[in-house]
Amino acid sequence: MKEITELNLPEDIKYSDSHEWAKVDAEIITIGIDDYAQDQLGEVVFVELPEVGAALSKGDQFGTVESVKAVSEIYTPVSGEVVEVNANLPDAPELVNNSPYDEGWIIKIKADDPSLLASELNDLKDKAAYIAMLKG
Amino acid sequence: MKPITVQKIDLNLIDYIEAFEIQKKIVSDMINGNIEHDTILILEHHPVFTLGKRGGRDNLIVSEEFLKSRDIAIIQTERGGNITYHGPGQVVIYPIVNIEKRRLGVSDFVCSLEKTMIRTASDFGVTAVTDSKNNGVWVKSYSKLGSVGLSIKRGISFHGLALNVNLDLTPFSWINPCGMANVAMTSLENEIKQHIEIKRVKEKLLYHFKEITGI
Numbered sequence: 642m643k644e645i646t647e648l649n650l651p652e653d654i655k656y657s658d659s660h661e662w663a664k665v666d667a668e669i670i671t672i673g674i675d676d677y678a679q680d681q682l683g684e685v686v687f688v689e690l691p692e693v694g695a696a697l698s699k700g701d702q703f704g705t706v707e708s709v710k711a712v713s714e715i716y717t718p719v720s721g722e723v724v725e726v727n728a729n730l731p732d733a734p735e736l737v738n739n740s741p742y743d744e745g746w747i748i749k750i751k752a753d754d755p756s757l758l759a760s761e762l763n764d765l766k767d768k769a770a771y772i773a774m775l776k777g
Numbered sequence: 778m779k780p781i782t783v784q785k786i787d788l789n790l791i792d793y794i795e796a797f798e799i800q801k802k803i804v805s806d807m808i809n810g811n812i813e814h815d816t817i818l819i820l821e822h823h824p825v826f827t828l829g830k831r832g833g834r835d836n837l838i839v840s841e842e843f844l845k846s847r848d849i850a851i852i853q854t855e856r857g858g859n860i861t862y863h864g865p866g867q868v869v870i871y872p873i874v875n876i877e878k879r880r881l882g883v884s885d886f887v888c889s890l891e892k893t894m895i896r897t898a899s900d901f902g903v904t905a906v907t908d909s910k911n912n913g914v915w916v917k918s919y920s921k922l923g924s925v926g927l928s929i930k931r932g933i934s935f936h937g938l939a940l941n942v943n944l945d946l947t948p949f950s951w952i953n954p955c956g957m958a959n960v961a962m963t964s965l966e967n968e969i970k971q972h973i974e975i976k977r978v979k980e981k982l983l984y985h986f987k988e989i990t991g992i
Contacts, residue, residue: 659931687831708857709884710912710913711857712856712927712928714930714931
């Protein structure tokens with residue numbers, strides 16, 4: 642596993658305690674799993690995606706990531722409706738390992754309540770706080 | 778941080794579903810904070826075929842009616858991996874462990890389970906190895922001795938490992954184990970042609986698992 646100092650943790654996204662990331666673009670939030678998560682999972686062989694249109698509350702399980710011989714649940718860091726899933730992942734699950742923040746994004750959520758979104762984002766960690774959590 | 782304690786429970790010979798319900802209850806108690814310790818279940822199952830989350834029914838070679846006639850169920854599970862068989866004479870360990878709290882990576886934890894089986898096999902004079910392409914534990918030219926399959930929920934790992942000790946290997950011939958054709962299965966007894974007591978294997982597995990993971 643990578644040392645904490647080796648992790649790629651961009652500044653412009655927020656992190657959940659369960660190692661998902663969220664990137665905000667107006668009311669659309671893109672969600673994936675971060676470099677720490679993909680590294681400790683190992684080679685991802687399958688990503689189970691939710692249905693477009695699914696309504697999710699913060700903390701809900703929205704899919705699973707299967708690495709070799711292990712199926713791990715993944716949880717949404719914000720509430721809203723799933724408006725898009727990454728259609729490339731069924732054929733190329735390794736994108737989650739190789740490009741966790743770009744090509745390996747998992748879902749896009751539309752938040753319907755701006756004040757709820759603001760408070761949920763506020764509960765997530767920025768890079769510094771996330772690193773502090775990883776260091777324990 | 779105070780050390781996490783571990784409770785070890787020997788369930789002896791138990792139905793798959795019953796053991797699964799016990800696992801689920803422990804996981805939910807851990808998530809709810811009702812229990813803070815980790816738990817290791819060690820057991821053997823009555824004959825059963827289980828499917829991985831993504832299935833494996835297509836790797837069943839015989840008909841489901843045939844299995845019914847033998848009174849063997851097929852059960853869908855949420856673990857990783859493909860179809861496999863459990864039965865008496867195979868030691869199963871379900872470490873229900875908060876790997877997040879212990880800062881163990883999933884892939885490292887899978888490796889620890891494999892290593893636990895390799896060292897145990899070695900204690901009984903069987904040389905086993907891992908394979909970079911196919912997880913699990915193998916002897917010689919591709920006979921499978923042990924399997925791994927895990928689920929991770931809220932940082933808690935459940936399901937676990939299965940090591941073939943002296944079980945009847947015939948039911949494996951009714952499937953493509955782990956979804957691979959032409960895989961031979963073996964057991965510790967099949968390798969050394971001597972009787973091995975299940976109790977000793979259980980002790981060795983728990984010993985090596987603790988040596989390797991500290992759990």
